[in-house]
Amino acid sequence: MQVLVVGGGGREHALCWAIAASPLLGKLFCAPGNPGIAEVAECVAIGAEDIPAIVAFAVERKIDLVVAGPEAPLTLGLADACAAAGIKCFGPVKDAARLEGSKVFTREVAEAAGVPGARWRRFDDPAAARAYVRAEGAPIVVKADGLAAGKGVVVASSVEEAEAAIADIMESRIHGAAGATVLIEECLIGEEISFFALCDGETALPLGAAQDHKRVGDGDTGPNTGGMGAYSPPPAFTPALQAQVMAEIVQPTLDEMSKRGTPFKGVLFAGLMLTAAGPKLIEFNVRFGDPECQALMLRLRSDLLPALFASCDGDLGLFDLNWDATHSLVVVMAAEGYPGSPRKGTEIRGLEAAAKVPGVQVFHAGTARRADGALVANGGRVLAVAGTGATLQEARDAAYAAVDAIDWPGGFCRRDIGWRAL
Numbered sequence: 001m002q003v004l005v006v007g008g009g010g011r012e013h014a015l016c017w018a019i020a021a022s023p024l025l026g027k028l029f030c031a032p033g034n035p036g037i038a039e040v041a042e043c044v045a046i047g048a049e050d051i052p053a054i055v056a057f058a059v060e061r062k063i064d065l066v067v068a069g070p071e072a073p074l075t076l077g078l079a080d081a082c083a084a085a086g087i088k089c090f091g092p093v094k095d096a097a098r099l100e101g102s103k104v105f106t107r108e109v110a111e112a113a114g115v116p117g118a119r120w121r122r123f124d125d126p127a128a129a130r131a132y133v134r135a136e137g138a139p140i141v142v143k144a145d146g147l148a149a150g151k152g153v154v155v156a157s158s159v160e161e162a163e164a165a166i167a168d169i170m171e172s173r174i175h176g177a178a179g180a181t182v183l184i185e186e187c188l189i190g191e192e193i194s195f196f197a198l199c200d201g202e203t204a205l206p207l208g209a210a211q212d213h214k215r216v217g218d219g220d221t222g223p224n225t226g227g228m229g230a231y232s233p234p235p236a237f238t239p240a241l242q243a244q245v246m247a248e249i250v251q252p253t254l255d256e257m258s259k260r261g262t263p264f265k266g267v268l269f270a271g272l273m274l275t276a277a278g279p280k281l282i283e284f285n286v287r288f289g290d291p292e293c294q295a296l297m298l299r300l301r302s303d304l305l306p307a308l309f310a311s312c313d314g315d316l317g318l319f320d321l322n323w324d325a326t327h328s329l330v331v332v333m334a335a336e337g338y339p340g341s342p343r344k345g346t347e348i349r350g351l352e353a354a355a356k357v358p359g360v361q362v363f364h365a366g367t368a369r370r371a372d373g374a375l376v377a378n379g380g381r382v383l384a385v386a387g388t389g390a391t392l393q394e395a396r397d398a399a400y401a402a403v404d405a406i407d408w409p410g411g412f413c414r415r416d417i418g419w420r421a422l
Contacts, residue, residue, distance in 0.1 A: 001305070004058055005030045005041065006078065007048050007069025010332075010365035010384040011290035014297040015067060015304075016041045017361070022305040031057065035375060036364025048073050055081045063087060067308060068266070071147060071287050075101040079266075088312045091266040092286050096257060099264070100286040103145050103183050110281055113256035115249050117281040118186040126170040132184055133162045139187040143283075144169045146178030151339060153224055155187060188273040188280055191236050191420065194292045195270045197250050198307060200316040201263030204250045205307070208299065208323065209237045210292035211420065216339055218416045225339045226381055229417030231329040231392060232295040236274055236420075245272065245279050253284070265311055291330040291384045294363050298328040298388050329395040329418050330386045331403050333411045335366070338380035342366075346410025348375045348382070354402035359388040359395070362402065377410060385413075392421055 001024050005016050013036045020028055020040040031054060033043030046053045049072050058066055066082050068074050068091035075097045082089035091097070098105040104122050111117075122145070123129035133140055133156075142165040144152030152175050156162035162184075169179035192214075196207040210232040216222035249270055257264045269285035269292075288296075297304075302321040310316050335342035347370075354362055363386060366379020385406070387398030396418050403413060 001025055001064045002027050002062055003029070003065050003067060003305070004054070004061070004063045005067045005069060006054060006073055008032045008034045008037070009069065009290055010363040010381065011288050011293040012069040013037045013363040013365070014294040015069060015288065017363070018297040018300060018304045019067070022303050024303065024305050029061065029063070034364045035367050035369050036362070049076060051076055051078055051081050054078065055085050055087070058082065058087050059085055065090060065309060065312070067091070068287060071097070071100050071285060074266075074286055075147060088309070090308045090312060092264050093262065095262040096264045097286045099268075099284040101147060103143050103283060104181060106284050107183065109253060109256050109260075113252035115252055115281050116278065118188050120183050120185045122181055122183055124181050126166050129166045129170065129182055129184060130163050133159055133166070136184070138162060141185040141187050142166055142169065143183040143185065144175045144179040145181035145183060146175070148175035148178045149226060151175070151224060151226065152178055155224070188275055188282065190273045190275040192282065193234055193237050193272045193274060193279075194230070194289050195237070195242070195245055195272055196288065196292070196296065197246070197268050197270070198311050198316055199254055199264050199266060199268050200311045200314045201258060201265050202254065202314065203316040204246060204254055204268070205316045205319055205321065206242055206246060207267065207321065208232060208296050209234055209242065210289070210295045212289065212292055213414060213417055218414050223339055225334075227289065227291050228332045228334070228414045229330055230289070230291045230295045231327065231395065231418045231421065232292070232299055233327070234421065241274065241279060245270065249279065249281055290365070291332055294330045294384045294386050295328045298361060298386055299324045299326060326388045326390060327392040327395045328386060328388045329392060329399050330384050331399045331413050331417050332365070332381050333383040333385060333403065333406065333408065333413045334381050335377045335379065336410050336412060342377070342380040343410055344377055344379070346377045346408065348377060348406065348408045348411070350405050350407040351375065353405040354385065357387070357398055357402040357405065359398040360402040361386045377408075382411060392418055396422065
């Protein structure tokens with residue numbers, strides 16, 4: 001089989017790494033890829049949001065399956081364009097991808113489906129949003145409605161912080177058009193979990209859970225990021241809770257999407273808060289999380305490729321997935337200045353030494369090759385250093401031993417990934 005993965009980050013490296021292990025695979029391509037992905041796939045110089053070029057390449061190379069990594073291509077209609085060209089695409093069509101493309105749409109779908117979640121209001125006028133915040137008080141959550149690369153959410157601990165977030169999002173437009181509308185939500189209290197399910201439009205298959213670390217600094221301090229680390233499985237998410245989430249959140253959402261004429265196919269990522277009243281929905285994403293995907297792929301023992309095809313073909317009812325009993329933990333190494341203005345071009349050494357640590361896999365996220373062959377930082381989140389072990393502590397020790405083997409003065413990481421469980 002010929003497979004094309006779309007994207008060039010740590011999530012896509014993990015997907016390529018897993019797909020490359022399939023005995024069903026003939027040739028694996030990635031657009032645009034990165035230096036780490038180039039070790040397991042042929043990288044092609046096509047941007048992840050260049051839908052016409054991606055489809056043209058897929059037709060020319062007789063690609064059997066396109067696998068969408070990031071959300072942007074899906075919200076731009078990648079799956080629709082592939083379908084029009086007669087090519088299978090793992091990921092939802094544009095109308096179904098609105099579950100991530102619009103947080104207002106997600107709340108409307110969830111409400112119609114009876115999915116438990118936070119109280120919310122939408123605002124198109126910043127003055128009205130500020131008045132609502134003053135009436136509600138803090139803590140309170142301010143969200144840009146559209147896509148903001150994981151940075152459009154502010155959990156405000158004070159009214160002043162919430163008002164500043166409204167000004168940044170709606171008036172300064174720090175996230176562009178994504179901030180034309182905001183949601184103001186109740187701040188849910190509890191433990192946050194990332195849960196994933198493969199979906200074929202009707203059937204959902206649990207794909208596992210992880211716990212992400214969104215804040216940039218140790219002790220969950222500083223601004224939100226795209227994710228500074230993750231581990232799987234999270235002890236707080238028991239089998240009974242998984243069954244409850246499947247029955248009360250995932251399946252009702254699938255049913256509602258089908259009722260609306262936009263069946264959801266692909267991976268549904270439910271951001272959950274485990275509250276005293278039970279699990280509640282924070283948000284949906286329509287792709288694998290990053291760095292949660294890295295943590296999950298390290299534990300998956302089943303062949304991923306046929307499961308992706310089954311999602312496209314409506315055959316997930318015939319599938320089950322096997323998972324390793326080990327634990328995984330991922331530490332993200334980011335460039336100085338992230339999540340604001342990351343410093344690019346700093347040289348990274350020592351990856352060979354890091355890879356020799358038992359139980360370690362290093363995934364590239366924002367890297368590039370300089371003309372002289374040196375590996376350099378080329379983004380905010382640059383590396384995802386993943387460790388596995390019989391216990392979470394062993395996985396953590398392996399990951400940080402590998403981090404310490406990497407020589408990169410221009411980078412930093414959190415030193416407390418996994419602290420909730422440990």
